[in-house]
Amino acid sequence: MSALRYVYAICRPFAAALSAELAGVAGVPPKLLRHGDLIAVVGSVPEREFAAEPLRRRLEDVQWLEATARAHQGVIDALTAVTSPLPLRLATVLRDDSGVRVMMKERREDFLRTLDRLDGQVEWDVKVYAENTETVGDSGTSETSGTSETNGNFGTSGTSGKTLERADEFTRRLHGTLSRCAGETRLRTLPNPESAPSEVAGTEVLDAAYLVPRAKSEEFVERVNGSARDEPGVRVELTGPWAAYSFTGSTGLTGFTGVTAFTRKAS
Numbered sequence: 001m002s003a004l005r006y007v008y009a010i011c012r013p014f015a016a017a018l019s020a021e022l023a024g025v026a027g028v029p030p031k032l033l034r035h036g037d038l039i040a041v042v043g044s045v046p047e048r049e050f051a052a053e054p055l056r057r058r059l060e061d062v063q064w065l066e067a068t069a070r071a072h073q074g075v076i077d078a079l080t081a082v083t084s085p086l087p088l089r090l091a092t093v094l095r096d097d098s099g100v101r102v103m104m105k106e107r108r109e110d111f112l113r114t115l116d117r118l119d120g121q122v123e124w125d126v127k128v129y130a131e132n133t134e135t136v137g138d139s140g141t142s143e144t145s146g147t148s149e150t151n152g153n154f155g156t157s158g159t160s161g162k163t164l165e166r167a168d169e170f171t172r173r174l175h176g177t178l179s180r181c182a183g184e185t186r187l188r189t190l191p192n193p194e195s196a197p198s199e200v201a202g203t204e205v206l207d208a209a210y211l212v213p214r215a216k217s218e219e220f221v222e223r224v225n226g227s228a229r230d231e232p233g234v235r236v237e238l239t240g241p242w243a244a245y246s247f248t249g250s251t252g253l254t255g256f257t258g259v260t261a262f263t264r265k266a267s
Helices: 052-058 062-080 097-106 108-118 162-179 214-228
Strands: 003-011 031-035 038-046 121-130 184-187 203-213 234-242
Touching (some): 003 062, 003 108, 031 097, 038 108, 062 234, 162 234, 214 234
Antiparallel strands (some): 031 038, 121 234, 184 203
Protein backbone atom coordinates (compact mmCIF):
# COMPACT_ATOMS: atom_id res chain seq x y z
CA MET A 1 0.00 0.00 0.00
CA SER A 2 1.31 3.48 -0.84
CA ALA A 3 2.78 5.92 1.65
CA LEU A 4 1.39 9.31 2.61
CA ARG A 5 3.24 12.38 3.86
CA TYR A 6 3.06 13.25 7.55
CA VAL A 7 3.96 16.93 8.04
CA TYR A 8 5.49 17.94 11.38
CA ALA A 9 6.37 21.57 10.89
CA ILE A 10 7.19 24.41 8.52
CA CYS A 11 10.55 26.17 8.88
CA ARG A 12 12.84 28.55 7.14
CA PRO A 13 15.92 26.82 5.71
CA PHE A 14 18.44 26.00 8.45
CA ALA A 15 22.02 24.76 8.36
CA ALA A 16 22.12 22.29 11.24
CA ALA A 17 21.52 18.62 10.48
CA LEU A 18 18.97 16.54 12.36
CA SER A 19 20.27 13.38 13.99
CA ALA A 20 20.33 10.38 11.67
CA GLU A 21 18.95 8.36 14.61
CA LEU A 22 15.86 10.53 14.99
CA ALA A 23 12.80 8.36 14.37
CA GLY A 24 9.47 9.99 13.77
CA VAL A 25 5.90 8.75 13.48
CA ALA A 26 5.69 5.13 12.29
CA GLY A 27 9.40 4.82 13.08
CA VAL A 28 10.41 6.71 9.93
CA PRO A 29 13.13 9.38 10.15
CA PRO A 30 11.90 12.82 9.07
CA LYS A 31 13.25 14.50 5.97
CA LEU A 32 13.36 18.09 4.75
CA LEU A 33 11.26 19.04 1.74
CA ARG A 34 12.10 22.46 0.30
CA HIS A 35 9.87 24.74 -1.69
CA GLY A 36 11.29 28.19 -2.37
CA ASP A 37 12.14 29.88 0.93
CA LEU A 38 10.26 27.35 3.08
CA ILE A 39 11.09 23.89 4.42
CA ALA A 40 8.50 21.28 5.35
CA VAL A 41 9.65 18.58 7.77
CA VAL A 42 7.89 15.42 6.65
CA GLY A 43 7.87 11.65 7.04
CA SER A 44 6.34 8.75 5.15
CA VAL A 45 3.43 6.96 6.86
CA PRO A 46 1.32 4.01 5.68
CA GLU A 47 -1.99 4.76 4.03
CA ARG A 48 -3.64 1.87 5.90
CA GLU A 49 -3.25 3.86 9.14
CA PHE A 50 -3.19 7.49 8.05
CA ALA A 51 -5.76 7.80 5.27
CA ALA A 52 -8.74 9.86 6.45
CA GLU A 53 -11.07 7.07 7.58
CA PRO A 54 -8.56 4.78 9.35
CA LEU A 55 -6.94 7.85 10.92
CA ARG A 56 -10.24 8.87 12.50
CA ARG A 57 -10.50 5.41 14.06
CA ARG A 58 -6.87 5.45 15.20
CA LEU A 59 -7.32 8.80 16.94
CA GLU A 60 -9.79 7.07 19.27
CA ASP A 61 -7.14 4.49 20.27
CA VAL A 62 -5.46 5.99 23.35
CA GLN A 63 -2.31 3.88 23.15
CA TRP A 64 -1.81 4.59 19.45
CA LEU A 65 -2.48 8.28 20.00
CA GLU A 66 0.04 8.51 22.86
CA ALA A 67 2.75 6.75 20.85
CA THR A 68 2.12 8.95 17.83
CA ALA A 69 2.13 12.11 19.95
CA ARG A 70 5.45 11.13 21.56
CA ALA A 71 7.05 10.51 18.16
CA HIS A 72 5.62 13.77 16.80
CA GLN A 73 6.89 15.72 19.80
CA GLY A 74 10.32 14.14 19.51
CA VAL A 75 10.72 15.55 16.02
CA ILE A 76 9.44 18.98 17.08
CA ASP A 77 11.85 19.02 20.03
CA ALA A 78 14.77 18.18 17.74
CA LEU A 79 13.77 21.02 15.41
CA THR A 80 13.39 23.46 18.30
CA ALA A 81 17.01 22.77 19.29
CA VAL A 82 18.30 24.02 15.93
CA THR A 83 15.70 26.49 14.61
CA SER A 84 12.33 28.15 15.35
CA PRO A 85 9.77 25.84 13.75
CA LEU A 86 6.12 26.46 13.07
CA PRO A 87 4.66 23.20 14.42
CA LEU A 88 1.62 21.83 12.65
CA ARG A 89 -1.24 19.95 14.19
CA LEU A 90 -0.78 16.33 15.24
CA ALA A 91 -1.63 13.97 12.35
CA THR A 92 -1.35 16.54 9.57
CA VAL A 93 -1.27 14.21 6.54
CA LEU A 94 -1.12 14.96 2.82
CA ARG A 95 -1.13 12.71 -0.22
CA ASP A 96 2.45 13.18 -1.46
CA ASP A 97 5.37 15.60 -1.78
CA SER A 98 3.52 17.53 -4.47
CA GLY A 99 0.64 18.12 -2.07
CA VAL A 100 3.03 19.39 0.59
CA ARG A 101 4.61 21.81 -1.87
CA VAL A 102 1.19 23.09 -2.90
CA MET A 103 0.35 23.71 0.74
CA MET A 104 3.56 25.72 1.18
CA LYS A 105 2.87 27.67 -1.99
CA GLU A 106 -0.74 28.52 -1.16
CA ARG A 107 -0.05 29.48 2.46
CA ARG A 108 3.41 30.93 1.93
CA GLU A 109 2.58 34.45 3.15
CA ASP A 110 0.86 33.19 6.32
CA PHE A 111 3.72 30.83 7.06
CA LEU A 112 6.42 33.47 6.52
CA ARG A 113 4.59 36.04 8.63
CA THR A 114 4.27 33.59 11.52
CA LEU A 115 7.86 32.35 11.19
CA ASP A 116 9.10 35.95 11.32
CA ARG A 117 7.15 36.48 14.54
CA LEU A 118 8.43 33.27 16.13
CA ASP A 119 12.05 33.65 15.01
CA GLY A 120 14.41 33.15 17.95
CA GLN A 121 11.51 32.54 20.35
CA VAL A 122 10.53 29.56 22.50
CA GLU A 123 7.50 28.81 24.63
CA TRP A 124 7.59 28.35 28.40
CA ASP A 125 4.49 27.10 30.22
CA VAL A 126 3.75 28.01 33.83
CA LYS A 127 1.08 26.60 36.12
CA VAL A 128 0.41 27.76 39.66
CA TYR A 129 -1.52 25.79 42.27
CA ALA A 130 -2.85 26.80 45.67
CA GLU A 131 -2.09 23.84 47.90
CA ASN A 132 -5.03 22.01 49.44
CA THR A 133 -4.58 22.97 53.08
CA GLU A 134 -7.08 24.03 55.74
CA THR A 135 -7.28 27.77 56.20
CA VAL A 136 -8.60 29.87 59.03
CA GLY A 137 -11.26 32.43 58.24
CA ASP A 138 -11.90 35.73 59.95
CA SER A 139 -14.04 34.01 62.58
CA GLY A 140 -11.16 31.72 63.57
CA THR A 141 -12.98 28.58 62.45
CA SER A 142 -11.73 26.12 59.87
CA GLU A 143 -13.08 26.75 56.37
CA THR A 144 -13.15 23.98 53.80
CA SER A 145 -15.84 25.16 51.40
CA GLY A 146 -17.03 28.29 49.68
CA THR A 147 -16.13 30.34 46.63
CA SER A 148 -13.42 32.80 45.70
CA GLU A 149 -13.94 34.63 42.42
CA THR A 150 -11.53 36.86 40.58
CA ASN A 151 -11.52 38.65 37.27
CA GLY A 152 -9.83 37.18 34.19
CA ASN A 153 -7.98 33.90 34.33
CA PHE A 154 -6.41 34.42 37.73
CA GLY A 155 -7.96 32.31 40.47
CA THR A 156 -10.91 29.99 40.32
CA SER A 157 -14.00 29.07 42.25
CA GLY A 158 -14.44 26.10 44.54
CA THR A 159 -11.74 26.90 47.13
CA SER A 160 -11.86 29.55 49.82
CA GLY A 161 -9.64 30.94 52.52
CA LYS A 162 -6.40 32.81 52.93
CA THR A 163 -4.31 30.25 51.07
CA LEU A 164 -6.20 30.86 47.84
CA GLU A 165 -6.13 34.62 48.37
CA ARG A 166 -2.36 34.58 48.85
CA ALA A 167 -1.95 32.34 45.81
CA ASP A 168 -4.05 34.69 43.72
CA GLU A 169 -2.01 37.71 44.79
CA PHE A 170 1.22 35.81 44.13
CA THR A 171 -0.04 34.78 40.68
CA ARG A 172 -0.80 38.34 39.66
CA ARG A 173 2.69 39.45 40.70
CA LEU A 174 4.33 36.49 38.99
CA HIS A 175 2.44 36.98 35.74
CA GLY A 176 3.39 40.65 35.67
CA THR A 177 7.04 39.79 36.27
CA LEU A 178 7.13 37.08 33.62
CA SER A 179 5.25 39.17 31.07
CA ARG A 180 8.08 41.69 31.14
CA CYS A 181 10.41 38.92 29.90
CA ALA A 182 8.01 37.72 27.22
CA GLY A 183 7.03 39.14 23.87
CA GLU A 184 3.57 37.57 24.05
CA THR A 185 1.51 35.70 26.64
CA ARG A 186 -1.50 33.40 26.57
CA LEU A 187 -3.78 32.77 29.56
CA ARG A 188 -5.61 29.49 29.25
CA THR A 189 -9.05 28.80 30.70
CA LEU A 190 -8.77 27.21 34.12
CA PRO A 191 -10.55 23.92 34.83
CA ASN A 192 -13.43 23.58 37.24
CA PRO A 193 -11.84 22.39 40.52
CA GLU A 194 -14.51 19.71 40.86
CA SER A 195 -13.48 18.19 37.52
CA ALA A 196 -9.72 18.33 38.13
CA PRO A 197 -7.89 14.98 38.03
CA SER A 198 -7.66 13.36 41.46
CA GLU A 199 -3.86 13.11 41.20
CA VAL A 200 -3.54 16.91 40.97
CA ALA A 201 -2.98 18.30 44.46
CA GLY A 202 -4.25 21.82 44.90
CA THR A 203 -6.41 24.35 43.11
CA GLU A 204 -5.06 25.62 39.80
CA VAL A 205 -4.92 29.42 39.74
CA LEU A 206 -2.78 30.02 36.65
CA ASP A 207 -2.18 28.22 33.37
CA ALA A 208 -0.18 30.47 31.08
CA ALA A 209 2.18 30.30 28.12
CA TYR A 210 4.94 32.82 27.50
CA LEU A 211 6.74 33.49 24.23
CA VAL A 212 10.29 34.26 25.30
CA PRO A 213 13.41 35.10 23.27
CA ARG A 214 15.72 32.11 23.47
CA ALA A 215 18.48 34.40 24.75
CA LYS A 216 16.29 35.43 27.70
CA SER A 217 15.25 31.92 28.71
CA GLU A 218 17.76 31.67 31.56
CA GLU A 219 16.53 34.97 33.01
CA PHE A 220 12.93 33.78 32.63
CA VAL A 221 13.61 30.53 34.51
CA GLU A 222 15.42 32.41 37.27
CA ARG A 223 12.45 34.73 37.70
CA VAL A 224 10.08 31.79 38.04
CA ASN A 225 12.29 29.96 40.51
CA GLY A 226 13.10 33.07 42.49
CA SER A 227 9.47 34.13 42.80
CA ALA A 228 8.27 30.72 43.93
CA ARG A 229 11.04 29.85 46.34
CA ASP A 230 9.68 31.48 49.50
CA GLU A 231 5.93 31.54 48.83
CA PRO A 232 4.10 29.25 51.30
CA GLY A 233 1.05 27.33 50.17
CA VAL A 234 1.84 27.74 46.48
CA ARG A 235 3.26 25.26 43.96
CA VAL A 236 4.66 26.43 40.63
CA GLU A 237 5.21 24.11 37.66
CA LEU A 238 7.48 25.31 34.84
CA THR A 239 7.89 23.34 31.60
CA GLY A 240 9.82 24.13 28.44
CA PRO A 241 11.39 25.33 26.35
CA TRP A 242 8.91 24.20 23.70
CA ALA A 243 8.19 25.11 20.13
CA ALA A 244 5.71 27.98 20.20
CA TYR A 245 2.53 25.88 19.94
CA SER A 246 0.40 28.40 21.82
CA PHE A 247 1.41 31.27 19.54
CA THR A 248 0.93 29.86 16.06
CA GLY A 249 -2.73 30.87 15.82
CA SER A 250 -4.67 29.25 12.99
CA THR A 251 -1.48 29.03 10.91
CA GLY A 252 -0.13 26.04 12.78
CA LEU A 253 -3.03 24.46 14.61
CA THR A 254 -5.77 24.08 12.04
CA GLY A 255 -6.04 22.97 8.50
CA PHE A 256 -4.74 19.78 7.09
CA THR A 257 -5.59 16.81 9.31
CA GLY A 258 -6.61 13.90 7.10
CA VAL A 259 -5.89 13.43 3.41
CA THR A 260 -8.44 16.01 2.36
CA ALA A 261 -6.56 18.93 0.85
CA PHE A 262 -3.77 19.79 -1.59
CA THR A 263 -3.60 16.24 -2.94
CA ARG A 264 -4.11 16.61 -6.68
CA LYS A 265 -2.85 20.03 -7.69
CA ALA A 266 0.52 20.39 -9.29
CA SER A 267 3.19 22.56 -7.69
